[in-house]
Amino acid sequence: MDRRIKTILRAGITDELVTVRGWIRTRRDTGSFSFLEVNDGSSLANIQVIADKTLENYDREIIRLSAGCSVIVTGLLQKSPAKGQDVELNAESVEVLGWADPDTYPLQKKRHSLEFLRTISHLRPRTNALGAVTRVRSRLSFAINTFFQEREFVQVHTPVITTSDCEGAGEMFQVHATGEKDKNNKPFFGSQAGLTVSGQLQAEVYALALGQVYTFGPTFRAENSNTSRHLAEFWMLEPEMAFCDLACNMKLATDLLKYVLRDVLENCSEDLALFNSFIEKGLLQKLQDVVEKDFVHITYSAAVEKLSSLKDIFDFPVQWGIDLQSEHERYLTEKVYKCPVIVTDYPAGIKPFYMRLSDDGKTVAAMDILVPGIGELVGGSQREERLDVLTRRMVEAGIDIKEYDWYLDLRRYGTVPHAGFGLGFERLVQFVTGMSNIREAIPFPRTPGFAPC
Ligand code: 4AD
Numbered sequence: 001m002d003r004r005i006k007t008i009l010r011a012g013i014t015d016e017l018v019t020v021r022g023w024i025r026t027r028r029d030t031g032s033f034s035f036l037e038v039n040d041g042s043s044l045a046n047i048q049v050i051a052d053k054t055l056e057n058y059d060r061e062i063i064r065l066s067a068g069c070s071v072i073v074t075g076l077l078q079k080s081p082a083k084g085q086d087v088e089l090n091a092e093s094v095e096v097l098g099w100a101d102p103d104t105y106p107l108q109k110k111r112h113s114l115e116f117l118r119t120i121s122h123l124r125p126r127t128n129a130l131g132a133v134t135r136v137r138s139r140l141s142f143a144i145n146t147f148f149q150e151r152e153f154v155q156v157h158t159p160v161i162t163t164s165d166c167e168g169a170g171e172m173f174q175v176h177a178t179g180e181k182d183k184n185n186k187p188f189f190g191s192q193a194g195l196t197v198s199g200q201l202q203a204e205v206y207a208l209a210l211g212q213v214y215t216f217g218p219t220f221r222a223e224n225s226n227t228s229r230h231l232a233e234f235w236m237l238e239p240e241m242a243f244c245d246l247a248c249n250m251k252l253a254t255d256l257l258k259y260v261l262r263d264v265l266e267n268c269s270e271d272l273a274l275f276n277s278f279i280e281k282g283l284l285q286k287l288q289d290v291v292e293k294d295f296v297h298i299t300y301s302a303a304v305e306k307l308s309s310l311k312d313i314f315d316f317p318v319q320w321g322i323d324l325q326s327e328h329e330r331y332l333t334e335k336v337y338k339c340p341v342i343v344t345d346y347p348a349g350i351k352p353f354y355m356r357l358s359d360d361g362k363t364v365a366a367m368d369i370l371v372p373g374i375g376e377l378v379g380g381s382q383r384e385e386r387l388d389v390l391t392r393r394m395v396e397a398g399i400d401i402k403e404y405d406w407y408l409d410l411r412r413y414g415t416v417p418h419a420g421f422g423l424g425f426e427r428l429v430q431f432v433t434g435m436s437n438i439r440e441a442i443p444f445p446r447t448p449g450f451a452p453c
């Protein structure tokens with residue numbers, strides 16, 4: 001609902017001439033007038049319009065309006081005698097801008113499945129559920145930016161095209177110019193470039209100059225896994241802080257999550273109530289609990305000890321040295337602790353080269369934050385700031401250190417302990433909206449075999 005109309009409603013002022021621009025949801029006719037439900041996209045609430053037969057285009061147009069038609073309605077906002085709504089708009093004019101053929105318009109009055117709506121990603125934001133997800137996503141993005149700006153972090157726009165594979169997992173999409181290579185048969189950028197899997201390495205550059213930075217943008221992974229929590233294109237928030245260790249990193253991530261959840265609970269209550277009723281019962285309580293209760297912190301070794309005693313429950317048996325699978329992560333956060341769990345000190349062998357090696361020589365100063373319903377929401381670490389250890393780790397990982405000379409320079413010149421993390425933004429949207437599939441958490445999902453629009 002348009003902000004001015006909301007203000008009018010809040011102040012209880014009626015008999016005001018207002019204009020509503022939006023799309024018809026339904027039309028119902030009586031003998032002498034029609035009821036039009038109009039939604040302008042700003043909230044779940046429709047404005048009920050009374051269009052009287054005496055309007056000049058009533059027989060010609062109004063009587064033919066159906067779901068999806070676009071209209072501009074001007075009229076008096078008046079107290080409604082009907083139950084379930086406070087006001088109605090008594091139309092003085094109903095201008096029809098665009099028609100939507102009721103025989104072919106895919107969004108009918110019934111409830112459509114989320115799977116079906118994915119096949120029409122260009123129309124699904126017109127539904128209550130996907131409109132609400134989009135508003136909540138926008139607010140979460142705003143809250144994240146506000147959190148960091150209030151703390152004087154500097155936002156850095158790290159590149160989308162890069163030659164470095166931060167995670168070293170071989171999941172980069174390659175970038176080629178159309179028309180193939182240039183005359184010298186060299187790749188466009190000199191060496192083979194791809195779409196970034198993470199902005200972290202470049203964020204480190206700026207953290208070691210500006211102190212506290214964050215990058216928040218699209219990242220890409222050619223992961224051929226069709227799961228409910230993986231996308232080929234997803235948005236990642238990545239703060240990076242100089243003079244910060246693992247404990248400081250954990251604290252920032254915890255403060256951030258509590259802050260953004262408190263913010264959406266306050267500012268998106270109507271949309272969250274819809275999810276609480278139709279998508280995940282108990283959602284509001286779950287979010288409130290995260291805001292209020294402490295997160296659990298355990299080490300990877302302690303988690304493995306707990307999980308390995310439950311052998312028959314899992315498809316993948318747990319033993320020290322394995323990467324925790326989603327089933328293990330979810331068991332910890334949903335069954336054992338029933339709250340967000342921070343797991344730290346993973347084996348060096350299953351984590352990327354940049355994580356700081358601990359004194360035991362076996363583990364790294366890594367942290368993952370697991371949340372119910374999702375599993376891993378955040379992955380981060382203290383970074384290896386010692387030139388000799390980092391160089392050794394990179395060589396062991398088979399990385400060509402000449403290509404990363406710039407990254408090693410950060411350790412040659414004025415190195416400091418530093419840390420950061422990556423938060424998968426769609427997983428956060430999933431957690432907040434209760435959507436069980438990540439494809440609902442982004443406007444245009446890209447997954448193997450699927451990238452329409
Ligand atoms: O754990 P990841 O791979 O960590 C990094 O990329 C680090 N460089 C981040 C850092 O320290 N600055 O990814 C971070 C988060 C995961 O915890 C997960 O929430 C999300 O990104 N993520 C994905 N989300 C959707 N689809 C995918 N394919 C994802 N892969 C990771």
Ligand code: MG
Nearest residue numbers: 368376378379
């Ligand atoms: Mg991870």
